[in-house]
Amino acid sequence: MQGSTKTYCIIGDPIQHSLSPGMQNAAFAALRLNCTYIAFRVPAGELKESIESLRSINISGFNVTVPHKIEVIKYLDELDASAKKTRAVNTVKSVEGILKGYNTDIDGFIGPLRERHVDFNGMRVLLLGAGGAARAVVAALSEESGMANVIIANRDMEKAKELVKIGSDIGLKCETLPLENVQDVSPECDLVVNATTLGLNNEPSIIDHKHIRKGSIVYEIVYRPVVTELIENAKHAQATVVYGYEMLIEQGAKAFEIWTGLSAPREAMKKNLLGISGEPV
Numbered sequence: 001m002q003g004s005t006k007t008y009c010i011i012g013d014p015i016q017h018s019l020s021p022g023m024q025n026a027a028f029a030a031l032r033l034n035c036t037y038i039a040f041r042v043p044a045g046e047l048k049e050s051i052e053s054l055r056s057i058n059i060s061g062f063n064v065t066v067p068h069k070i071e072v073i074k075y076l077d078e079l080d081a082s083a084k085k086t087r088a089v090n091t092v093k094s095v096e097g098i099l100k101g102y103n104t105d106i107d108g109f110i111g112p113l114r115e116r117h118v119d120f121n122g123m124r125v126l127l128l129g130a131g132g133a134a135r136a137v138v139a140a141l142s143e144e145s146g147m148a149n150v151i152i153a154n155r156d157m158e159k160a161k162e163l164v165k166i167g168s169d170i171g172l173k174c175e176t177l178p179l180e181n182v183q184d185v186s187p188e189c190d191l192v193v194n195a196t197t198l199g200l201n202n203e204p205s206i207i208d209h210k211h212i213r214k215g216s217i218v219y220e221i222v223y224r225p226v227v228t229e230l231i232e233n234a235k236h237a238q239a240t241v242v243y244g245y246e247m248l249i250e251q252g253a254k255a256f257e258i259w260t261g262l263s264a265p266r267e268a269m270k271k272n273l274l275g276i277s278g279e280p281v
Contacts, residue, residue: 006035007057008259011042011050012065017200017224019245019273020063020252026272027256030265035060042068051075051099061093061259063252066197069132076101086139087166088132091255102258105136108251109221110143112242118191118217121146126186128179128206129195130154130163133221137195138163142170149173151189153182183211192234193219199228212237223248223273226280243280245273 010020016039024037042050047068052075054062064072069088073079076092082103083089089101125141127134127150134152141147150172154160160176167174177185186192186207198206199222207230212218218234223244234241253264 004034006033006060008035008037008061008063009040009054009059010037010063010065011040011047011054012068013041013043014200015039015041015065018065019224019248022272023249023252023269024256026268027252027265030268031260031262033260033262035260044068047071048075055094055097055099058097059094061091061255063255064090064092064132066131066133070135073101075099082106082139085170086132086135088135090132090136090251091258093258102255103136103139104251104254104258105133105247106140106143107254108247108249109137109219110140111250112246113217113219116217116240116242120144122148123190124148124188125150125191125193126177126182126189127152127193127195128154128182128198130156130159131195134163134193134195135166137193138167138172138174139170142167142172147172149175151175151177151185153177153179155179179206183207186211187213189213189216191217191219192239193221194228194230195221197222199230200224202229205230205233207233209233209236212239214238216240217242219247220244221247226274245270249273 018039021037021039028035072089076099078100080102083101086103091102091104093100152160152163164174217240219242220231221244253266256264
């Protein structure tokens with residue numbers, strides 16, 4: 001390794017659960033890059049000062065997670081087309097002090113579905129959440145032809161309505177639903193996506209196995225724990241499961257490629273996340 005070390009990080013709150021430092025450092029090591037990646041807890045209300053601090057230390061790039069994916073846009077200099085489409089940012093690259101925002105969650109989300117050769121034609125989707133991750137889900141689905149509709153379920157209905165407008169503006173048929181009513185519609189949906197933090201602290205799933213249709217797809221964005229109660233319920237219902245770590249790897253790989261211009265070592269990243277035990281059965 002030569003030259004000065006480039007520093008990258010992830011900002012959010014909570015941040016202690018993040019697997020990104022291990023995954024990205026494994027990627028840097030695999031390609032023998034003189035780079036390091038760390039995690040910073042940035043509480044709500046301290047985002048502006050934190051971005052200024054990252055500028056002052058000449059950070060090379062950073063990831064953004066809950067709750068800052070939307071708010072961070074105020075403090076960036078430029079936005080990539082992906083960030084403009086979602087109106088949310090999860091990856092930032094610094095070039096000579098100019099901070100440019102991207103959204104790699106779009107590719108991160110859709111990649112595992114495309115690998116499974118999912119047919120989106122006529123698909124009915126139940127999306128839990130209306131934050132930054134949910135915006136990426138809507139943007140990704142808008143790029144697939146033949147989508148029937150997306151039901152956006154959230155506690156804050158104003159945020160849900162805002163996301164419906166974003167979805168409608170990019171060609172999706174969307175509607176809102178109070179989060180507590182999700183089981184009224186979940187059995188009719190082909191794809192159920194949890195884009196909330198429910199499950200991160202082992203909270204019980206708001207959808208039981210009786211309200212998940214056999215043969216449907218359940219996509220859990222929470223990646224730690226690897227197996228949430230929603231995933232357990234989906235398996236019990238004989239639904240196809242997409243794990244949160246799959247999206248984590250792909251969005252992280254895209255971020256790595258934006259920062260370095262190199263092809264990401266996805267297998268090294270995956271091995272770091274899953275360890276010797278490998279993929280869950």
